[in-house]
Amino acid sequence: MRIAFLLFAWLLSFGAMAAPGDAATLDRSTWPEQLNSPTLFDVASRAEILMFAKVLLGTESLDEVTLAQRLGLRTINVDSINQLRDRLWQRLLTNYNFAQQSCDQDASFCFLVEDLATLREQAAKFVISEDSFYIKWSEPSRLFHLQYLDELLRKAALFPQTSSEVDRFGDYERNGEAMNDRLFLLTFDTAANAIPDNTGWLTEYLRKSNLNGTFFVLGKDIQARLGERSVASLQATYSQQCIGVQGWEFRSHSYWQDWQDSVRRSADLLKTKLPENYVPLFRPPDGQRRADAQGFFEAQGLQVALWDIDAQDGAGKLKGSQSGQRVLTLMLLWRHGVINFNVKQDAVKTAMPWIFTQTAQSGIGWEDCQNGFR
Structure with missing residues (x-):
């Protein structure tokens, strides 16, 4: 019975990814x-x-x-x-x-x-x-x-058989819809691939721009970095930024038997090693999470952090200029919200500075990462 259920769940997940078409962008x-x-x-x-x-x-x-x-x-x-x-x-x-x-x-x-x-x-x-x-x-x-x-x-x-950011399961989940007009929050997902990792470039660029964002990290990535460098070095990398959890591994948290341990281990590691940067937020990989998880997240003091403006800069999708133009178009359409970039794709290094330049005099604002999901 368990094998049959897992096979059914896999088929549902496959259906969500099959033939989605090209990501929309506008010149x-x-x-x-x-x-x-x-x-x-x-x-x-x-x-x-x-x-x-x-x-x-x-x-x-x-x-x-x-x-x-x-x-x-x-x-x-x-x-x-x-x-x-x-x-x-x-x-x-x-x-x-x-x-x-x-x-x-x-x-x-x-x-x-x-x-x-x-x-x-x-x-x-x-x-x-x-x-x-x-x-x-x-x-x-x-x-x-x-x-x-x-x-x-x-x-x-x-939805809801295949969960995503398109809807919420309850008030313990947050996206950008409740934000004030003309206000946007920068968030950065990770991914399963190890390289490129633009974290250092992004955090330095944001600090120089007097801005910040929320970086959703994998527990195993942080653990690996701590094996290569000191805690102080990692704290310096994320200085003035916020860090939330994306789980221990980049995989769907809808049907993974150990999903709770994935979230808990990652949160415990961040609270211990990066307490000044840690924010109690979980970003589900690809937006996939369980519908019955409210009790767990409330017990852990966590909120689920979704998004409503997707750069679509994942592997094989939009390149830098296309990604930036998509994000700007959606900023005009939705007028506020949570922007989701991928920290392990080089598109963000082109798209994000271009957006800042295009909107510098437009009257928009960038929300502080400590306040973004409240």
Whole structure:
């Protein structure tokens, strides 16, 4: 019976990874304006919100069979998809209300939106005319949001059998949705590969930029580093940064029999060796964790730390410039949130500085890692 259950669980996990399609990205050079003021950030934000809303509205007419085929799945969880759509609409409405506060300074993409019904109405008729200043952006943006929405819908279609960051199991889990407008938190995942490890470069770059982030580390990686260098050296590497746990090994914590020990051992090691940097947060590898884990995490004094802006810079996915442009587009769409980079991919060394440059005068802020998931 146990073997059969493990085989079934493996098949579910395989289904989550099979044929997900290419990660969405958008060439930001198609947007004709620099984001060099809070008002121009709002203009671009309103445009991305309306385009995503139009695409989202278009999926609601698809029946279950057609949507499953579009997502490359045999079966889909319709209830989970509908719940995701509801959350997306509410967030789009909130974000558009924030973005239209500068309409008296620049009226581009400003329409009468008073409630969800009027947002849906404006999304339905949203179109960029051929002679528009923004025409070169229009079709690339539409394609980006189609592809990005499919990423979200696919994860929702598999949830909760295959868990991911697309939804939460309870209030003990946190993502970026509750953060203040224009505020973003930098987080960094690790991965199973040993190299490249950009931790040292990233922490030094952040310190020089007077910024910080939360690094989610593997227990076995920290143990290996302590075998090569002193505790003081490791503390210097992570100086002024926050460290959470990602488990002892990079593997799914949904069906791993020793997942609790994986989390507990890693947390104990960090609390002992890096107490000034440690924050009581667990980042599940690939977002995969158990639905019935609340009691364990509360007993350990831990929260599950998810994300809502994914750089998609994992192996074989987006390169540096593509990853940065994806993140910036999602920052405009969601207006706040938790950004997830991969510390063991070189894309972050290009993407992150580019984002800082592009947004330096846009009026956004970077949340302190000590406060990010509160």
